[in-house]
C-alpha cells in the first residue's frame with residue numbers, strides 16, 4: 001500500500017498540492033483523474049521521489065520516502081513520466097534494457113535478458129526491437145517507454161498518462177495487461193487517465209484530484225456520477241450504466 | 251555485432267596511419283634506413299614514436315571526454331576544449347607558472363584540474379539557465395564563455411610577458427613532443443579508460459534527471475564525477491600538448507549518428523576515431539607547408555569548423 005499523509009507542495013508560494021491524505025490500495029489498479037493542472041503529475045513525481053518532499057509523508061510498503069536509499073527504491077517503484085525530456089538514440093531493445101539497470105548495475109545476466117525479451121513481447125515490440133527509438137511513431141515510442149518501465153519489474157508502478165498516443169487496440173491491451181499484473185502478480189499500479197471511461201472500465205479504485213485537493217475517492221460505480229463530472233470537470237456529460245460500469249457519453 | 255566489425259576496421263586503419271606518422275617529418279626516414287642506420291632509430295625512438303603516441307592518446311581522450319560531456323550537458327554541440335574546460339586548465343597552468351614556478355608537475359596538474367573543473371561547473375550553471383527550446387544557444391554560449399576565459403589567459407600572460415608560453419597551451423601542437431615530455435598523457439589515457447566503467451551511468455544521465463533518479467542513480471553525483479574526469483583529462487592534455495579543439499565535438503557526433511548513444515558499445519569506437527582524426531590532422535600539418543609545420547590545433551580548427559557547420563545545418567532537431 002502507498003500511504004500519503006498530509007502532503008502539501010508549493011512552488012513559488014503557490015499551493016500545487018494541499019493537504020492530501022490518501023491510501024492507494026495494494027494489489028489494485030488505482031486511476032488518478034482530474035482536470036489539467038490539478039496536480040496529478042506533481043503527486044506522482046513526489047511518490048516517485050523525483051522531487052523532494054516539502055510537507056507530509058509518503059510510505060511505499062515498508063519504505064518511507066526520504067529515509068531509504070534511492071537504489072533500494074528503484075527495485076520497489078517505477079514511473080512512466082508524462083513527458084520524456086529527451087529522446088535517446090538507442091534501439092528499442094537497448095532502451096528497454098536500461099530498465100534492468102537497478103538489478104544488474106551494468107552487467108546484465110540471463111535473467112535480465114529474459115525480462116527484456118518478455119517486456120518486448122508483451123508490448124508487441126519484437127519487430128521493432130532493433131529500430132532506433134528516434135525513428136518510431138509517437139505511439140510506438142510510448143510503448144517502448146512503457147516496456148522499459150515494465151522491465152524494471154517493481155511491485156509499485158506509477159504510469160502518467162500511459163494511453164497518450166496509443167490507438168484503441170493498444171490502449172485496451174495495455175489496460176488489460178495492467179489489470180492482470182495487479183491481480184495476478186499483486187502489483188500496486190497507479191495510472192493517470194484522462195478518459196473516464198477507461199478509468200471506469202479498468203480501475204478498481206478511482207481518486208479524483210481537483211485544484212490540488214482530493215475531490216473524491218472510491219470504486220468506479222461510486223465515483224463516476226454526474227455530480228463528479230459537474231464538480232471536478234465542469235462538464236454536463238450524460239452517464240449510462242452498461243454491464244455494471246458507468247459509461248460517460250461523449 | 252556490426253559495431254565489433256567496425257572496431258577492428260578502425261584499429262587496422264589506425265595502425266596504418268600510425269605507420270605513416272612514423273615516417274613523415276622534417277628528417278627523412280624510410281623503413282630501410284632503420285635496418286642499418288642508428289641515427290634513424292634514434293629519431294624514431296625519441297621523436298616520431300612519442301609524437302605518434304601523443305596524438306593517438308590525446309585524440310582518443312578528447313573524443314571520449316566530448317562524448318561524456320555531451321551526455322552530462324545533454325547537448326550534442328559542446329566539447330571541453332571549446333566550452334571553457336580547456337581554457338580553464340590553461341588558466342590554472344598560467345597561475346602555477348606565475349605564482350609557484352617551482353611547483354612540481356603534479357601540483358601543476360592538480361591546480362589545472364581544479365580550475366578546469368570550476369570553469370566546467372560555471373558553464374553548466376549558465377547552460378541550466380538557458381531555455382531548453384533553444385539547444386543551439388548552448389554551443390554559442392560555450393564558445394563565448396571559453397573565448398572569454400581564453401582572452402583572460404592571454405591578457406594576464408601578456409602582462410606577465412609569458413605570451414610565448416601560453417601560445418603553446420592555447421593552440422595545441424605535437425611538434426614539441428619528445429620522449430620524456432609526453433608521458434603524462436598516459437594518465438589521460440587511464441582517465442579515459444576509467445570513464446568507460448561508468449559508460450552506462452553516463453548514458454542514463456543523458457536520458458534526463460527523471461529516468462536517472464527512477465533507475466536508482468544519483469544524478470548530481472554522476473554529473474560531478476563526469477565533470478571531474480573531463481577536467482582531469484583536459485588538464486593533462488593541455489599541459490602536455492595544448493588545446494586540441496573539435497575532436498571532442500565531431501567524433502562523438504558522427505559515431506552517435508551511425509551507432510547511437512549506448513556508450514558501452516560506442517565509446518571504444520569514439521576513442522579509435524578520435525585518435526585517427528587527430529593523427530591524420532597532425533600528419534597533414536607536417537606536410538602542407540613542408541618543411542615547416544602547421545600546428546594540429548590549426549588543422550583541426552579548419553576541419554572542425556567545416557564539419558561543425560555541416561552538423562549544425564543537417565539535423566538540428568536532434569540537438
Ligand SMILES: Nc1ncnc2c1ncn2[C@@H]1O[C@H](COP(=O)(O)OP(=O)(O)OP(=O)(O)O)[C@@H](O)[C@H]1O
Nearest residue numbers: 011012016034035036037038039040041042043082
Ligand atoms: N515547475 C513548475 N513551476 C511552476 N508551476 C508548476 C511547475 N510544475 C507544475 N506547476 C503547476 O502545478 C500545477 C499542477 O501541475 P501538474 O503537472 O501536476 O498537473 P496535472 O494534473 O498533471 O495536469 P495535466 O493533466 O495537464 O498533466 C499546474 O497548475 C502547473 O502549472
Ligand SMILES: [Mg+2]
Nearest residue numbers: 040041042082
Ligand atoms: Mg500531468
